[in-house]
Amino acid sequence: MEFPPEELETARLVLRRPNIEDAEAAFQSYASDPKITRYLTWAAHTSPAQTREHFQQAIDAWDLRMGHRMWLIERRADGALLGTIGCTVHFHRAEIGFALGSQFWGEGYMPEAMKRVCEAAFEDDRIARVQALCDEENARSSRVMQKVGLRYEGRLRQYGHHPNRSDTPRDCAMYAIVRGD
Numbered sequence: 001m002e003f004p005p006e007e008l009e010t011a012r013l014v015l016r017r018p019n020i021e022d023a024e025a026a027f028q029s030y031a032s033d034p035k036i037t038r039y040l041t042w043a044a045h046t047s048p049a050q051t052r053e054h055f056q057q058a059i060d061a062w063d064l065r066m067g068h069r070m071w072l073i074e075r076r077a078d079g080a081l082l083g084t085i086g087c088t089v090h091f092h093r094a095e096i097g098f099a100l101g102s103q104f105w106g107e108g109y110m111p112e113a114m115k116r117v118c119e120a121a122f123e124d125d126r127i128a129r130v131q132a133l134c135d136e137e138n139a140r141s142s143r144v145m146q147k148v149g150l151r152y153e154g155r156l157r158q159y160g161h162h163p164n165r166s167d168t169p170r171d172c173a174m175y176a177i178v179r180g181d
């Protein structure tokens with residue numbers, strides 16, 4: 001399978017590429033939630049138009065099959081839009097980023113989604129390594145990576161740009177899983 005595919009499924013979730021019509025629901029669910037952006041590079045959206053603009057870039061990336069490919073995470077039971085996970089592929093390396101609306105935290109949804117993305121990555125022979133970075137203070141995110149089986153590889157000093165946390169560059173933790181781990 002060529003990674004990343006446009007859709008993936010898990011027991012409880014569907015991961016799928018976004019449509020422009022999803023922007024309003026995404027704005028309500030997670031994109032306008034300031035609790036999720038503390039350690040992210042972007043600020044919570046203040047209007048659905050901002051989310052639509054962001055979605056158009058994501059749709060373009062899927063159409064061109066390059067750049068950051070973003071999936072929406074939908075709950076199969078009721079179709080609720082929980083959040084987002086995405087990846088950027090660079091030669092043999094895939095890097096993952098993710099966020100979930102805060103009302104959906106603590107149910108193991110992100111580990112479930114990320115595990116499926118890692119499995120799909122290694123179904124493509126080109127991919128040898130899946131990595132993810134987080135602010136060194138972002139304990140919830142670190143825990144997700146550990147639960148999915150990524151290993152802590154070290155601290156990247158002054159690596160992150162997390163303007164909702166601080167104006168100055170942030171130390172980040174690098175986690176990765178490689179083929180054969």
Ligand SMILES: CC(C)(COP(=O)(O)OP(=O)(O)OC[C@H]1O[C@@H](n2cnc3c(N)ncnc32)[C@H](O)[C@@H]1OP(=O)(O)O)[C@@H](O)C(=O)NCCC(=O)NCCS
Nearest residue numbers: 036098099100105106107108109110133134139140141143
């Ligand atoms: C990180 C995030 C995706 C987690 O998703 P989730 O589906 O809630 O993950 P889980 O249900 O596995 O819960 C997170 C884990 O962190 C633990 N945790 C929660 N608060 C914690 C804290 N303050 N310190 C340490 N661990 C904590 C939970 O106990 C749980 O681990 P456990 O199952 O071993 O008990 C979600 O919190 C989020 O969207 N955060 C904001 C966006 C973000 O920071 N993204 C990552 C950018 S790198």
